Amino acid sequence: MSTDEFPTDRPAVVTCGLPYANGDLHIGHLRGYIGADAFNRTLETLGQETAYVSGSDMHGTPVAVNAEQDGVDPADFALEWHDQYEETFPKFNVEFDNYGHTHDETNTQLTQEIVRTLDEEGYVYEKEIQVAYDPDADQYLPDRYVEGTCPYCGKKARGDECDEGCQRHLEPGEVEDPTSTITGNPAEYRERSHKFFEVSAFADYLTDFLDNLEGTSNARNQPRQWIEDGLQDWCITRDMDWGIDYPNGTADGDDEDDLVLYVWVDAPIEYVASTKQYSERVGTDEYDWERVWKEDGDIVHVIGRDIIQHHTIFWPAMLEGAGYNAPRAVAATGFITINGKGLSTSRNRAIWAKEYLEEGFHPDLLRYYLTTTGGLQQDVDFSWDAFQETVNGELVGTVGNFWYRSLLFAYRNYEGTPEVDVSPDVADRIEGAIGDVRENVNDYSLRGVGQAAVELAQFGNEYIQRNEPWKLTDDDSEARSASEEPSGDEPRGPEQAAQVIRDCVQIAKAVGVLLEPITPEKSQQLWAQIGEEGTVADAHIEDALEAPPRNFDEPGELFAKIEDDRVDELNAKLEERVAAAGADAEESDTEHDDTDGDESADATDTSEAATTDLEALAEDRIGFEDFQELDIRVGRIETAEGIEGADDLARLEVDIGLETRQVVAGIKQLHDLEQLPGTKCVLLANMEPAELFGVESNGMILAAGEEADLLTTHGDAALGEKIK
RNA sequence: UGCGGGAUAGGAUAAUGGCAGUCCACGGGGCUCAUAUCCCCGAGGCCCAGGUUCGACUCCUGGUCCCGCAACCA
The missing domain is CATH 2.170.220.10 (Methionyl-trna Synthetase; domain 2)
Known part of the structure; x- marks a missing residue:
């Protein structure tokens, strides 16, 4: 291990945490796989010899238990997930040099x-x-x-x-x-x-x-x-x-x-086994796994922060004990939250990999969002609103717009790259961006890598704006040259326009090269648009300064805006799904209650206990004004259903005349939910909304005592009438 | 009561102890090559109380508040 900067003259290996072969992938997983992929791609761009490997984690009790429940062999069970993962990664442009699994021969032997x-x-x-x-x-x-x-x-x-x-x-x-x-x-x-x-x-x-x-x-x-x-x-x-x-x-x-x-013994060894498989496939002349793992390779693990212990205690101890090389870096990512709340697969509050693709979004958009929204270590919130903002602002407005306006202008006026040299100032600016990328990748900051590229595009927009080449081209410059004389030190007119556009095409290319680790496919399209041969993934970071080909075809727009109503739609879908997951789980919960004889016994116990010791009266008196702050209304329960995982809570819909509110109330212990619809109740309407067991509650039903004896009206008070 | 993370402008997000920067939103102006995109200008900010220091967003002590973790959901 060494602290030389990347690129080093030794081979490197980059890994991501092994997906556990037990369920669908979601953006929480993807953050790690994409992060490691982007890191590896950045190293490649710098000319580092490197490989990106991983594999499915097949063993352990959860797989065994779930396979048993499904009545299938654990190997078949895990392999099915493994196959699905392998199919999914390329769809997010996550390209492993080798992806194996812990149950294969290589890992077993090793x-x-x-x-x-x-x-x-x-x-x-x-x-x-x-x-x-x-x-x-x-x-x-x-x-x-x-x-x-x-x-x-x-x-x-x-x-x-x-x-x-x-x-x-x-x-x-x-x-x-x-x-x-x-x-x-x-x-x-x-x-x-x-x-x-x-x-x-x-x-x-x-x-x-x-x-x-x-x-x-x-x-x-x-x-x-x-x-x-x-x-x-x-x-x-x-x-x-x-x-x-x-x-x-x-x-x-x-x-x-x-x-x-134990599963945590063979799981990290898959990093080595997978590297070995890669080496065996391409030949040790091209990539030598033993040098990496037993001699002086640079080993970089990207993991989730929940498995730090395994990667910084058990794993390095095993490596040392077995005579292997120590990891150079462990980069632990933060978690993903959804709309500010914890991602929860059981509540279906998650953005699934499959779902994201089905919605038709390009993988590079998510790659960009997940790698640049926060630092690697930070928790990152995902919301469709924030996603839209990032995509529309940075990818469409800054990068996409700059690419398109530069290339289109170049194509229309010069059929490609104008035949002049790039100006020294612009070359310096690109050089600076390259330096930023180098610095950031050595700080394990993918965010910084992305920012360096986007800031360069931003510079491009400023540059083209400042120089207004559209005022300087042949077509209509005659009228202008009468009023705007050359200012002496700078050439004005067509030559300068050609210079500006030449510079812009260079910047566009540089942005493409620099952004490739994060948006590989979009960068490749840009690469092709400017007529470059081969793939941008194979380009070296210094190629950002190499002149683009002389001619290219008419460019197209590479990023599209996400419209507002699309976001509304996605938000609605997510909410619906979370609610549905709650309802589903509730059903099974109810079944549980039926078979559980203890429940009713508990209820009678507490009702007896509740009568014996009463709370003391409050000492403090309050004024009428304080009371008036409480907006208490007459309501009628329309629907009532239990909430998953909660003993007493029920989700109610209460009609309070002006509107119908969803309320969560702890009334399940005394009241039979099926009897409740139609019952009038009293509701504190200006209660702060709260979320209980994942269900939003918009008000508070008034009820007496521990077992929540429901308050109602005895006359015919109308729904929505205020309690005074 | 536990463990971990955090608190910077209306929202989001940065800053080896040395002028608090960036994006969105907002106000004003400009451009028309470009996807009503882009550029310029402006207003607006370090949770609280102590301490260390010439100097603290940064380090230390104490406090307040927020978030995540409770069927493998990283």
Whole structure:
């Protein structure tokens, strides 16, 4: 590892986090794949020898569980997702040099080889541990097959992680009061012999490693804390069938056959395996995977920030222990939010890869948005409104407009590039942009790379505007030359027009070269428009200064505006979908309640308890004016349905005369929702809107006490009448 | 109560301890080659309180507020 700037004279490899073969891809995933792809493309543009590799992550309990539920073989299940991913990436111009998967032969062999080495080097030991076991299902319960109580914070936790409480990684056997997620029965602990990787032996090594690690700051800082707290050795085997077998001859005990490696052991090794496959395909003369991974290659991992631990603790320790090269950089991306709220696949608040394409948007638009909207490390919000703003403002208005106006002018007046040399000032400006790209890629700032290109286009617009070549061309310059004499030091008239347009074509080309890592396809179209041969992807960044071909055809517009009503439509679709997901989930929730006898018992318990201790009366009196601020109206419940995941909450539509409001109310425990429609109620109408369980609530239904006894009217007050 | 991230103009987003920049929106002007696109000018900003410093958006302490994480959703 070295801190030489890119491009280095060593081979590099860029990876993105492995997609887990368990579900559809969405823009949260894409951010990482596109980011790594753009980074790799930028390195290529700089002349760096590099490869971009990844693969599908096929093992682990979620795949095993879901495959079982679908009644299919886990390998088939995972492969189906793998195939889908492989088809999807090119559609976003994400071009891997190799894309494999963790279940293939290369990874299986390499994983076993590396683990064997770790074992031989004395970094692996065996320990008897307590493993949860489900006597009814007659099987052991690794990781998420078991849940229980976190021994550190006392909260409910999954078998491998205290997900709701302290977020600690839990080792097998740590969870208290284990329950089987297969049968729901209490699990018992049985003693089993498992393999442990001695991570604790690497504490000093890892501290040094982090000091030299490039990438994003969160990937350096977070693990320092973990090291200070003390590293736990890492249990690397599991009692299950789906996974890579622990290498033969080293495990002992009768049930050796059942032990597979923990998914996080073989997953990162896929980075190496995938590189190896690439090397084997193109030949080691062209790209030598062993040099990269075992000698002096520059290894760059782009990951999501949730897997920093694996990439800055476990993984470098494994690499070091097995005699491999250490990563040069770990760049951890932030999350994507949708309209300011957390992306949620279960609530369908997500922009799916497939959906984006079906809407007919060009992949380069999303690539640009995701890479330039925020820093790599920052959380980035996605909304169709912001997407529109970025596309229309920067890609259409600045880049597209500059490209089109320059090339069209050049084509009409000169049938291509005017035959003069580019002016020194413009060449300097382009040189400056090239410098910005170099600097930014070394800072792992894709945003900066994109900005350097767009700012150059912006300069182009200023330049053409300032020089007004349209006033200087042959056609109508005669009239002008009478009034506007040459100002002496600068040539005015046709020669200057030719110079300006010559410069603009050069700038247009440069923008195309510089933007290629982010908008490869659009840049390629520009490349073709100016009559260049070959592909812009193969161009070197210095080609931005090379003269474009003399002649080219009439150019076309490369970016189209996104209209307002299109955005309205997309917003409506998204809202609808989120609402529908809530309703679907609610149905299954209701089914649950029916079979759950405890629910009704709970309700009676609380109603009895509620009568015994009453809240003390409030001391503070309020004025009439304070009361008047409350806009309380008579309403009628039109529809009522439960909300997914909530014990008491219901989604109501309430007619309050002037309009119908959607309200979320905690009234499910006492009232039968089916009886509610038609019932009059009292609603606080100027309550701030709130979102509860993903459902927006626009008002507050008045009800009494803990179990929410609904208030109503006894006369025939009209809907919408104010309570005074 | 936990962990992580954050707070900069109306909205969004930057700045090795050294003049707070950029985009959208807004007000004014200009251009007509260009997709009503583009260019120029203007107004408008560092969460609060301390501390370190010649100098703090930046570093330290304390506080306030926001966001994410709770069926693998990165």
